[in-house]
Amino acid sequence: MxxxxxxxxxxxxxxxxxxxxxxxxxxxxxxxxxxxxxxxxxxxxxxxxxxxxxxxxxxxxxxxxSRGPVLPFPVLYEDGGLIVIHKPAGLLSVSTEREKLRTAYRMTNDYLRGRDDRARLFIVHRLDRDTSGVLLFAKDEGLKRSLQDNWNGLVQKRGYWAVVEGTDLPDSGACRSKLKENSLHKVYSAKGDEGKEAVTTYHVLARRKEYALLDVALETGRKNQIRAHLSELGHPVAGDKKYDAATDPIKRLALHAYQLTLSDPRDHKTLSFTAPVPDGFRKLFPRRRWAGEA
Structure with a gap:
């Protein structure tokens, strides 16, 4: 065809x-x-x-x-204006000064242009390099602007699973602070009026040995927000050496963006995207019944 x-x-x-x-x-x-x-x-x-x-x-x-590259990760959803992928851990969302080619954006853009050399792709939001899960791009600049300009109002849920070190934390909680980045590119909670407002909430789903599995939700979307907040609560994400984790049980950052639900600005219908459970999470919590599974 x-x-x-x-x-x-x-x-x-x-x-x-x-x-x-x-x-x-x-x-x-x-x-x-x-x-x-x-x-x-x-x-x-x-x-x-x-x-x-x-x-x-x-x-x-x-x-x-496609006449071009085959994507090395799954497409979760696609229509005339959106494409949603399951970004693997270890892959940048967009380019940096050091890496221009091996990014989710570049790979997806090449994939679309393999089908249509007039195709365009626009960044809407990002995931950290070592975070896996739902990543959404726009194929139309107007739609990209509508999403970004109204992101907080359109997004109904940004759900993450995080495996953290330690089990002695309340069943649910929240962290609210102003986050700032230092010269070593590490984000931390600043005092006074410095930084940008960030709110993270969590619920404990399971505890096993020295780890707890959390369902984390973002009310804001700051760089490294979940990682910084959980570390400051004394429960860093497993595998997150940058934010003081001492262990690495699944040989990757144990943070996964499992769900993105938002109102489509084109017709105001609700769109909800989910990414499968990473194998490492299953191994740590083998008896867990995961959302969306029978």
Missing amino acids: KKETAYPVEQPALLLDFLLEHIGSQSRNSVKHLLSRSQVLVDGRPQTKFDHPLEPGQQVTVLPQ
Whole structure:
């Protein structure tokens, strides 16, 4: 296929049957390849299961095959104006003076231009290099501005899972302070009127041995906010040597942006994106039933 094509669903059907009916020029095996390569979206979300049930009112989009790079991370959602990825730990969101090419932005931009050389990509928000999870980009500059200019009003939830050192903390709590960055690029709570207001809340989901699993929510989105606040509470994120962690049980920063829920400025509908549980988190809390899982 040479261009993106959308098909409205008018009656119940299985995805493979629907595709065969609407793009009948391709063989059954070719259609299965479209599914296996995540070229089929159902209401903007990639779908690979051929027996996925469709209901009237949904929309199936078939993406053209990319001529460029294949993304090394999953696409969680895509439509005409947005693309949402699951950024892995260790990958920069955007470029720095030292690293220009190996970034989530650059990889996603190259991926989109492989399908359409006129495609553009715009940064909306960021995740720290060592934090994994939901990262949203805009494909339209006007939408990017709408999101950024109204971010705090549009975002309904920014949920993170954090594994912290120590278990002797209250079942829930909050940290409110003004954060400032020092010359070593470490963020800390400043005194007086210096810094920017930051509010972090948490709930303890589980305790095991020397670690606690927290569900953390941001009321503000400052650089290193969660890491700085939890460290100042005496419970640094595991693996976070920069913020005084003494252990590294999963060989990465144990912080994961699992959910982003916001109001779409285009039509005011609620969009909610979730990223799967990292394997290291499962290993630390093997009996935990994670959100969104049966």
